[in-house]
């Protein structure tokens with residue numbers, strides 16, 4: 001059954017979802033959702049009012065009272081239906097995603113599929129949420145644990161994966177028995193809302209999943225709301241640190257996945273073709289707007305001679321709108337993002353790095369107003385330069401040279417971020433040492449973007465993550481549940497009493 005409920009008001013403002021109803025926000029404050037390839041305004045995002053935030057949390061709180069008791073199999077069946085609906089809707093939702101976000105259609109499908117994998121994993125919550133049982137911990141005494149849902153959970157998501165990251169959050173939270181309030185990115189909430197609608201079609205009951213829109217004021221209201229139990233955040237380090245502090249101060253569980261500077265270390269014994277293709281794809285795919293994009297290449301020893309070949313491959317990538325066939329690099333999300341990236345490129349030049357490939361102001365016939373930045377490569381980069389210390393979040397690869405693997409490890413570990421890292425080599429011994437000594441959440445060995453599959457968890461280190469438990473996998477089941485430990489003894493009429501026990505020992 002497909003509902004035709006409109007996600008938009010008559011003036012193309014995206015609706016909120018509160019207690020199963022798609023409602024128009026009463027706010028007069030709204031932001032345009034802009035196609036980054038054309039500047040066409042596709043719709044508007046309202047900034048939810050405080051009353052609307054209160055109503056969304058109240059709906060989630062009320063729904064929790066019954067949803068938490070819904071049998072596991074019923075929750076899993078909803079996820080089974082959701083995965084089927086997402087699969088069926090893939091090309092349609094991918095088109096919406098490309099229009100509002102800019103990435104290529106193939107990559108938009110990838111964005112949805114990586115999220116879909118989490119929904120598939122949510123279908124096995126029965127085994128994931130199992131407690132433990134120990135029989136006879138004392139004579140006739142058993143101890144067991146219950147993994148119970150924690151209540152109203154909040155998700156705050158970034159613009160760069162409007163499908164995958166919301167799907168990291170609400171399916172696992174809901175299938176564990178919680179209710180949810182989602183605050184998608186205000187820059188591209190349309191594809192997220194398409195997925196939310198599919199969740200309702202799959203049978204998620206009113207109030208179990210709610211959506212509010214907006215920016216800082218809405219996020220702050222959610223993070224400090226007394227009825228919110230947990231907050232999952234994915235976005236920049238500056239905002240993620242603020243969310244972690246604010247929600248933490250208000251007693252919430254928080255997981256905050258933040259910015260990155262992902263290094264790829266290249267040893268001279270690596271497979272040259274594989275390595276160079278992997279670097280070009282990971283640095284410039286999605287216009288570098290992935291938290292796991294390769295943004296620094298560290299050439300060890302002789303491998304520095306490969307740099308001209310890498311520049312040639314980067315030059316060969318096609319910059320165009322994401323809907324055009326054959327596009328490798330789409331636009332960046334906004335005029336402001338493009339301006340910021342170009343300023344950072346300027347700073348690299350003025351700080352003395354060698355601009356080996358300049359992607360500023362590429363010609364894109366038919367899309368002259370798009371926010372395009374072409375692949376850009378810097379050589380001779382030093383650790384103090386802004387292009388190295390800051391996350392650029394654009395198609396810019398900074399290249400550095402070191403003498404040994406140890407120097408490369410020291411360089412990576414001294415960077416403030418610790419999201420992803422990759423090593424290219426054919427030496428098992430080097431790879432083993434690297435994986436052991438490197439300080440980053442995700443490590444790829446000849447794999448440039450090692451985003452874990454959903455039976456593992458996404459992790460992070462240092463400036464890339466706050467909070468102990470990461471999204472999806474087993475860690476998120478811990479995050480979205482609370483363990484209760486029961487110690488039980490049963491007496492029937494034949495049991496003989498041992499008298500009064502005034503000690504703490506189980507007798």
Ligand code: NAD
Nearest residue numbers: 157158159184185215216219235236239257258259260291
């Ligand atoms: P962002 O931090 O600007 O926005 C993220 C969310 O926070 C959005 O929903 C936004 O509305 C909200 N927000 C923005 N400003 C706020 C403020 N002042 N107070 C409270 N809330 C605010 O991030 P973005 O630009 O949408 O996304 C890109 C960033 O996300 C990059 O830094 C990228 O590395 C990071 N990211 C990290 C991961 C990860 O898993 N580590 C994954 C994807 C993206």
